Amino acid sequence: MPRFSVIVPCFKVQGFLRECLDSVLLQSFGDLELIAVDDCSPDDCGAILDEYADRDPRVKVLHLPENVGLGLARNAGLPHATGDYLLFLDSDDTLTPGALRATADRLAEADDPDVLVFDYARTYWWGGTRRNALAHVLAEAGADTFTVAGRPEILDLLMVVWNKVYRRDFVEEHGFAFPPGYYEDTPWTFPVLLSARRIAVLDRICLNYRQRRQGNILSTTSRKHFDIHDQYERVFAFVDRHEDLAVHRPYLHRKMGEHCLDILAKPDRLPPQDKAEFFRRTAEMFRRHRPAGALVDGEVALLEGSYAAYQLRRQAGRAGREAVRRAAAARRAAAGRARRGWAGLHARRPLDPELVVYSASSHRGVLGDPAAVFHKALEIAPRLRGVWVVRDEEAAARLPPGVEHVLVGSRRCLEVTARAKFFVNDVNWPGSLVKRPGSVHIHTHQGTPLKYMGADLLGRPGARLGFDVPQMLRRADRWDFSLVANRHSELVWERAYPCHFTSARTGSPRNDVLVGAGDRAGDAFRLRHGIPEDHTVVLYAPTRRDYRRGGYVERVDLGRLAADLGEGHTLVVRLHPTLAAGPARGFGLAELARRGVVVDATDEPHVEEVMLASDALITDYSALMFDYANLDRPIVVHADDWAPFTASRGAYLDITAHAPGPVSRSQRELAWLFTSGSWRDEESARSRAEFRARFCEFDDGRAAERVVRTLLLGESMPAAGEGGVRIPGQNVGGDLLAST
Template identity: 75%
Template sequence: MPRFSVIVPVFKVQGFLRECLDSVLGQSCTDVEVIAVDDCSPDGCGAILDRYAERDPRVRVLHLTENVGLGRARNAGMPHATGDFLLFLDSDDTLTPGALRAIADRLDETGDPDVLVFDYARTYWWGGTRRNALARVLAEAGDGTFTAAEHPEILELLMVVWNKAYRRDFVEREGFTFPPGYYEDTPWTFPTLLSARRIATLDRICLNYRQRRQGNILSTTSRKHFDVHDQYERVFAFVDARPELARWRPYLHRKMGEHCLDILAKPDRLPARDKREFFHRTAELFRRHRTDDPVPAELRVLEGGYARYRARQRTTAAGTAFGERARQARGAAASGIKRGWSWAHGRRALDPDLAVYSAFSHRGFLGDPAAIHRAAGRLAPHIRGVWVVREDQASTLPPDIEYVLPGSTAYHRVTARATYFVNNVNWPGTLVKRPGSVHIHTHQGTPLKYMGADLLGKPGARYGFDVPQMLRRADRWDHSLVANRHSELVWDRAYPCRFASARTGSPRNDILVNAGPADGAGFRLRHGIPEDHTVVLYAPTRRDHVRGGHVERFDPARFAQDLGEDHTLVVRLHPSLANGPARGMGLAELHRRGVVVDATDEPHVEEVMLASDVLVTDYSSLMFDYANLDRPIVVHADDWGAFTAARGAYFDITADPPGHVSRSYRELAWLFASGCWRDADAARLRAGFRARFCEFDDGRAAQRVVRTLMLGEPDVPLSIPAPAAGDSDMLTGTR
C-alpha cells in the first residue's frame, strides 16, 4: 500500500499535463500512486495519460464516458485509491521538488493527522511567483497537531482542496465527497477541517498554483457563480446534522456573506444584468441562516435592498476617489513644506559636526556605515551621527542611535545641513549634494560579477535598472572605499565619475580581522549548535537569468545528511531573496525541524561568518570578506557558464579560486567526505586569494575612514606590497 494516492482530474490541459505528471513521478519520495481521471477531455489528454500508464506502473488511468466536472471526477478516482493519504492535484498545477518527501516527513513527525495543510505559491503565465500571503498561519500553528477550534486561523486560508493531504480512512469514515458545481471545494474543505480531530501544518511551498492567462473558471464572467449559494447551503446542512459543530454557524454565516459580496464586487465575475438577482439570493441566504450573534458592520448591507447596496458602492467609490485626491493634495502640501525646509536649511551653513548614515536602502544599523559610525563615536564624539531608517526597521536599532524616517521633515532638515554622508548604496536622486559636503561610498564588498556601467552590455542583468540614473547619483561620491586594487580598478571602470579611491579596507571586516577564538559563540548558542560541531556556512547568490533570482543548486537536506552528525549546515540566502518564495520551498521547514539553520534573517552576517568553520558558496561576494578569517572556502560552480553569460564576471573564479571548486553535487559531497576541503591545496589557494583580495584589510579600516576622510588627520599608512604580475589585466570582461 503506497503512502500517497494523488488524484488528478484531467480536462483540456494537454499543454500542461506532462509537467503536472512529471512533477509527481519525479519526486524523491517514490511511494506514490497516481490516479488520473480523464474527464472525457476532447483534446489529447487521454492519449498522454495512457502513454504515462504504459511507462510507469504507478499511474492508473480512468476514462470517463461523459464530462462530469472537477468535483465528480475526483469522486470517481477516490474508490481506486489505496494510499494512506489522499492528495488532489489539479492537472495544470505542479508539485515542487521534494514536496512529497517533506509531506511524508511531517506526517511521520505528527503521527499521521487527519489533515495536513501545506503551503503553495501562485505561478503566473508571465513567469512571476508569489507565495501565499497567509503563509504565517502555517508557521504560527506550532509543531504539534490541533483542531480548528484550537487554531481557527487555519480556516482563513484559501478554501481549496489541493493544499492539503487527507488521511484516507478519515475521509472514508466521514463519507466526504465532492458535489458538482463551480465552488465544489467549499463544501469539502469546511467539513473536513471542522471534523478533523488532528490537523497539522507544513510551512513549505509544496505546490505551484498555476495562474493561467485564460481558462480559470472562477475568473470568468458567468451565471455559474450563482453556484456558491448552493455550496454554502451544503455546508450549513453538514453543520446542522452534527450538533457538536453548531458553534461554527456564526463563523460560517460571516464567511458566506463575505465570500458572496466579494464575488459581487468583482467587475468580471457576473454579467451586469444578473448582479441584482445575485444580491437578492445572497441576502435571502444570509437571512435564512442568521444567528443571534451581531451582524458585522461590513455585512449589514445585506439586510437592506439592492438599491442601498449600489448606493453604498457608489459612495465607497466616490470616497476612494476623494480620498485619493485628498491624499495627493496632502502629499503635495507635505512635499512643499519639505522643499521649504530643504530650501531654508540649504541656505544655512553646513554643520561640520553632523553626519548622516544609511545602509542597504535604509534597512538599519548595518554593514560598513555601522562600523564607521562606531569608530566615529570613539574617535570623533563631537560628530553627531543620524541614521536614515525605514519605519519598519526602527525597532531593530540599538537604543542609543538617533534616526530619522526617509522623506520626513526631520530627514530633509538633517540632509540639508549635514557635512558627511556615509552609505553603501546610492542616496535618493532627490538629495542634492551641497558644496563642502563629503560623500563616502562604502560599496557592499569586492565585485566578482559586473556592476554599474558594465551592465550596459548585459540587458538581462540590468532589467529594471537605470544605469544613467545610477551614474548621476554616483556623481555625488567624493570617496570610494576599496579593500584591494582589484576593487579600485573595477569601480573606476564601472562608475566613470569623479570620486577618489580610498585604500582604507572594508570597515565591516575589521571584526573579522580582529576576531578572537570566542567570537561567533553567541550565534552557535542562540541556535543550539554543539561546540564540537563543524559549522558549514552555505551562502548562494542570486541568478539574474532566472525570474525571481533563486535556483536551488542542490538539496540542502541531503547535503546536511551527507555532512554527518558532527556537522551543522547553516544556510544564508542572498538578501534579495529573503522575502520571496525561496525560503518557502523548504528552507523554513528544514530550519524548524533542525535539519539546517536558516541564517537569512540574521542582521549581522559577520557574526554568522565568525560562527562557521568553512564557507560553501557559488559566486557570492561574501567569499572575499570570509577570506579574512583564513578559513576554508569551497566554490560550488556548477553553472558558471550560464551565470557569466547572463551577468558577466571580472575574472574566472574557477581558475583563481579561494579553495577547491566543485562542478556537481557529487564533487561537493566528495570534498567533504574525503576531507579535501581543508587540505594543503586548499590552504595554498586560500593564501593566494587572501594576498590578492584582502590586502588593505588590516583591522583598522573604520578608524582610518574617520581619521583621514572625516577628521583630515594623517593615518599610519598601509604596508602595501608591489602589484603582483598580471594585476593590471585582472579585468577580463568588456563593456
C-alpha cells in the same frame, strides 16, 4: 501500499500537463502512485497520460467516456487510490521540489494526522511568484495537532482541496466526496476540516498555484456562479446532520455571505442583468441560515437590505475612496513643497564640519561598512556627530541605544542632509539629495564585485530589469571617495562607475572584526542558536539569480545537505538580503529550521557575526566569499549553474578557475567534498592563500580607523598593503589614494 495517492483530473491542459506530471514523478520521495483522470478532454491530454503510464508503472490512467467536471473526475479517481494519504493536484499546477519528502517527514512527526495543511505560492504567467498571504496562520500553528475548535483561523485559508493531504482511511470512514458544479471545493473542505480530530500544518510552499493570463474557470462570466448557493446549502446540511458542529454555524454563515458578496463585487463574474437576482438569492439564504443571536455587522450586513441599497453603498464607497485618494495626493503635493522649502532654507546655512550622516543597505540600520566607520569615529573622534538615516519607525526601533537617527523624508532628515559635511553610505543616496559644494561623499560599496555592476549592466538587459543605470550613475557622480579592499575592486569600480571620484585603498571597514579573529569570536551566535560547542558549523550563503524573476533558485536540497554533513555538524543558512522578505524561505528553509535540521540566519542583522561563528563556508557566487577569506577558513564554491549565471549577469572573473577552495558542480559532488575531507585539505589551503593574497590585499584590521583619520579628520596614516598612487597636491592619506 504507497504513502501517497496523487489524483490529477485533466481537461484541456495539454500545454501544462507534462510539467505537472513531472513535478510529481521526479520528486525525491518516490513512494507514490499517480492516478490521472482524463475527463474526456478534447485535446491530447489522454495521449500524454498514456505516454507517461507506458514508461512509469506508478501512473494509472482513467479515461472517462464523457466530461463530468473537476469534482466528479476527482471522485472517479478515489476508488483506485491505495495510498495512505490522498493529494488532489490540479493539472496546471505543480508540486515544488522536495514537497513530498517534506510532507512525509511532517506526517511522521505528527503521527499520521487526519489532515495536513501545507502552503502554496501563486505563480503568475508573467513570471512573478507570491506566497499565500495567510502563511502566518501555518507558522503560528506550531508542531502540535489540533482541531478547528482549537484553531478556527485554519478556516480562513483559501477553501481549496489541493493545499492539503488527507488520510485515506479518514476520507473513506466519513464518505467524503465532491459534488458536481462550480465551487466544488467548498462542500469538501469545510466538512473535512470540521470533522478532523487531528489536523497538522506544514509551513512550507509545496505547490505552485498557476495564475493563467485569462484566469481559471471561476474567472469566466457566467450564470454558473449561482452554483455557490447550492454548495453552501450542502455545507449547512452537513452541519445540520452533526449536532456537535453547530458551534461553527455563525462562522459559516458569515463566510457564506462574504464569499457570495465577493463574487458579486467582481466585474467579470456575473452577467450584469443577473446581479440583482444573485443578490436576492444570497440574501434569502443568508436570512434563512442565520443562527439565533448571531451578530451581523460589516459588509455582510448589506444582505439584510435591498439590492438598491447595496448598489448605493457600493457607489458611495467608490466615491469615498476616490475622494480620499485625491485628498491624499493633495497632501503629498503640499508636503513636498514644504519639504523643498525647508531643505532650501537649511541649504543657505554653512556646512557643519563635524556632522556625518550615515546610511546602510537602503536605510535598514546600523550595518556593514558604514557601521564600522561610525563605531570607530565614536572611539577616536567623539566630537564628530553621527546621524543615521533609517527608512521607518520599525528600523529605528532596532537601532542600538543612544544612536541619533532621522527618518527618510522627514523635516529633520532634510535638515541634517542639507548641513552635513560628510556622507557615508554603501548604496546610493536618493536622487533628491543635492550635493552641496564642500560636502564629502564616501561610498563604501558592499564588498568585492564578482558579478557585473553599474555601467557594465547596460549590456545585460535581463540583469538590469527595472534598474535605471543612467540615474544610478548620476547619483554616483556625487561620490568623492570609493573605498576598495583590493586592486581588483579598484579597477572594477572605476570601470563600472565612470565618475569623478577618488579610489581609497583603505580596506573594507566591516572586515576589521574578521582579520585575526580568534576561535571564540562567534560564541555568542552559537550560544543564541543552541549550537553545541564541539560542532563544526558550515555556513551556506547563496546569492540571488538574475535569470529567474524574483531572484530565488533552489540549487541545493538543504535537508539532504544537512544529512550528508553528518553527526557533529550544524548547517547554518543565510539567504541573500533581497530574498529575506520574499517566498524563498517558504520552499523548505523555514520548516527545516523549525525542526532543528538547519539554523536560519537570514534575519541576523550582522553577517560578520554569522561568519565568525562558522568553521567553513559554502557559497555559489556571493561576494561574501571575499570577506570570509579574511578568516582563513575553508571555502567551497558550489557552481552548478555558472554558465546561466554568467550568461545573464556577467562576471569580472571566472570564480571556478580562481576559486578560494574546492568547486562542486552537483549536490552529490558537494557532499563528497565534505565526506572525503577535500574541503580542508592542503590543496584547498593553497587555493585559499592565493585568493586571500589577491582579494584581501588592503584588509589589515585598520580599515575603519583609516577612513576616519584620513577622510573624516584629514590626518595622515600609513596606507594598507603595498604600493599606491599619490595624488598630486593631495596631502591626505599619502599612498592611500588613487584618482580616477
